[in-house]
Amino acid sequence: xxxxxxFSLFLGHYSITVSEIFNILSQPFSKKQDxxxxxxxxxxxxxxxPRILLxxxxxxxxxxxxxxxxxLFYNPxxxxxxxxxxxxxxxxxxxxxxxxxxxxxxxxxxxSFGLSTLLFIFVLLKGxxxxxxxxxILVGLILSGFxxxxxxxxxxxADTEEKLPSIVFWLLGSFATAxxxxxxxxxxxxxxxxxxxxxxxxRINILSLGDNEAKSLGVSVLFSCWLILILCTFIISIxxxxxxxxxxxxxxxxxxxxxxxxxxxxxxxxxxxxxxxxFMMITNDIARLINSAxxxxxxxxxxxxxxxxxxxxxxxxxxxx
Amino acid sequence: xxxxxxTTHELICGYKIDITxxxxxxxxxHDIVAILGVNGRGKSTLLKTLMGIIPPFAGxxxxxxxxxxxxxxxxxNIDYQVWEVVVMGRSKQWGLFGKxxxxxxxxxxxxxxxxxxxEHIHRPFSLLSGGQKQLVLIxxxxxxxxxxxxxxxxxxxxxxxxxxxxxxxxxxxAIQHNLTIxxxxxxxxxxxxxxxQVLLLQENNYQYGKTEQFLTESNLSQLYxxxxxxxxxxxxxxxxxxxxxx
Numbered sequence: 029x030x031x032x033x034x035f036s037l038f039l040g041h042y043s044i045t046v047s048e049i050f051n052i053l054s055q056p057f058s059k060k061q062d063x064x065x066x067x068x069x070x071x072x073x074x075x076x077x078p079r080i081l082l083x084x085x086x087x088x089x090x091x092x093x094x095x096x097x098x099x100l101f102y103n104p105x106x107x108x109x110x111x112x113x114x115x116x117x118x119x120x121x122x123x124x125x126x127x128x129x130x131x132x133x134x135x136x137x138x139x140s141f142g143l144s145t146l147l148f149i150f151v152l153l154k155g156x157x158x159x160x161x162x163x164x165i166l167v168g169l170i171l172s173g174f175x176x177x178x179x180x181x182x183x184x185x186a187d188t189e190e191k192l193p194s195i196v197f198w199l200l201g202s203f204a205t206a207x208x209x210x211x212x213x214x215x216x217x218x219x220x221x222x223x224x225x226x227x228x229x230x231r232i233n234i235l236s237l238g239d240n241e242a243k244s245l246g247v248s249v250l251f252s253c254w255l256i257l258i259l260c261t262f263i264i265s266i267x268x269x270x271x272x273x274x275x276x277x278x279x280x281x282x283x284x285x286x287x288x289x290x291x292x293x294x295x296x297x298x299x300x301x302x303x304x305x306x307f308m309m310i311t312n313d314i315a316r317l318i319n320s321a322x323x324x325x326x327x328x329x330x331x332x333x334x335x336x337x338x339x340x341x342x343x344x345x346x347x348x349x
Numbered sequence: 350x351x352x353x354x355x356t357t358h359e360l361i362c363g364y365k366i367d368i369t370x371x372x373x374x375x376x377x378x379h380d381i382v383a384i385l386g387v388n389g390r391g392k393s394t395l396l397k398t399l400m401g402i403i404p405p406f407a408g409x410x411x412x413x414x415x416x417x418x419x420x421x422x423x424x425x426n427i428d429y430q431v432w433e434v435v436v437m438g439r440s441k442q443w444g445l446f447g448k449x450x451x452x453x454x455x456x457x458x459x460x461x462x463x464x465x466x467x468e469h470i471h472r473p474f475s476l477l478s479g480g481q482k483q484l485v486l487i488x489x490x491x492x493x494x495x496x497x498x499x500x501x502x503x504x505x506x507x508x509x510x511x512x513x514x515x516x517x518x519x520x521x522x523a524i525q526h527n528l529t530i531x532x533x534x535x536x537x538x539x540x541x542x543x544x545x546q547v548l549l550l551q552e553n554n555y556q557y558g559k560t561e562q563f564l565t566e567s568n569l570s571q572l573y574x575x576x577x578x579x580x581x582x583x584x585x586x587x588x589x590x591x592x593x594x595x
């Protein structure tokens with residue numbers, strides 16, 4: 029992973045040699061007066077490193093949440109979008125862009141819409157006296173559709189010259205505006221929550237057997253499910269807030285990880301985390317380099333993800349037979 | 350004389366409608382209880398209610414000990430390795446963020462070895478035969494350190510050899526592990542072979558008591574609406590249906 033990160037540091041439209049990169053990395057506080065060194069130092073420390081790490085943490089969080097939710101709902105087709113948090117966070121973000129809010133306004137609105145959606149689902153299920161996970165998925169899908177419609181409304185209302193392109197670019201996912209602030213906002217909670225989710229791996233193993241099985245083993249199903257959902261919502265909404273909606277990672281990476289280490293979440297979750305981070309770093313490199321104008325991440329993940337998913341499904345069907 | 354380990358008071362089981370009649374049962378330590386009844390009469394629902402998986406529709410259960418549950422294995426879709434399934438029996442001890450320790454793994458290996466499944470420890474559960482799956486699920490229930498073992502049709506979908514193996518295992522577990530066992534079955538011969546108490550679930554009433562007293566030809570004929578014959582073969586009492594073409 030470190031090798032991949034170093035390789036990604038080397039890539040970019042502005043050419044910097046490997047020796048220069050190592051030189052800059054080994055002297056982070058160097059105050060050389062050489063103009064080109066200062067430029068290169070700025071590019072490495074202020075642009076490429078935050079961007080690569082932001083891509084890593086975004087990919088890692090999406091893949092980890094995908095693996096967790098697929099286990100929780102015992103359904104391999106579930107991804108982080110299914111609980112409606114991604115769409116609601118996206119709505120918060122587009123609303124912030126439309127209202128001309130600052131970056132922190134966008135982050136705050138996107139994050140609060142994500143969390144309040146989960147709260148709404150919780151209150152609704154409580155009101156309906158339902159604790160069935162299938163109902164939760166259905167409510168999530170309904171809310172997802174509802175917020176997608178609101179996002180479309182925001183796009184319809186947006187000024188086509190300035191705001192609409194910003195909204196579309198943000199919605200399709202991008203690390204172009206990466207900086208240390210965004211990195212810290214994503215990396216700190218992602219690291220903490222990922223650690224907690226990985227520690228919950230055996231609980232997820234038991235929950236993946238189904239409600240009745242888990243109850244018969246003495247597990248408090250409702251409490252465990254909501255704790256896991258809150259943790260996932262927390263990092264998904266932060267990820268959407270800092271880098272927009274990025275699809276497919278949460279769906280395909282858990283399948284790839286499952287092929288490598290099997291279905292035990294104790295091994296699956298850490299592998300999905302690292303694999304998701306690595307995959308997103310590569311996707312980020314492609315987004316930066318394939319064209320002089322940056323391509324949104326969501327387009328690349330979809331183009332790579334769809335055929336990869338077919339291949340992974342084929343592999344899984346063959347391994348079963 | 351044995352003391353009660355589980356009692357029910359006017360217990361009615363069901364999800365949204367009552368399925369069983371109000372049950373007043375007293376299960377003593379080391380009893381082996383067989384539950385019989387036609388499909389849909391609430392055998393599985395009763396076991397799940399006793400286990401705490403679903404709440405009682407009405408009435409109450411007095412049980413202060415730990416119960417272990419063995420579900421119908423053909424309804425399960427478990428993708429984990431055999432040892433991983435068995436260690437899950439100890440999940441209560443790990444807590445929320447815990448994982449099985451070496452001692453638990455060792456205990457799972459020992460139990461599986463005792464059940465003759467040593468070479469299958471690292472195989473996927475889904476690739477085992479029906480009889481092997483049943484043994485793995487019993488091993489998992491034993492790891493819960495239960496005093497009452499509840500089994501939902503443990504012999505269904507098994508061949509005759511494996512049916513006998515499971516029934517013998519249940520009787521030996523009751524003695525060696527001091528377990529009280531409650532299982533549902535569709536085969537009265539299994540109840541006669543393994544159980545000392547039977548519960549016959551009918552539409553609006555039930556019969557509960559000693560096997561030799563309640564597992565009679567007339568009770569079973571009334572229960573299943575089919576003629577039954579009780580005979581002694583090679584010093585062993587058994588009961589079987591007599592089929593007639595309609």
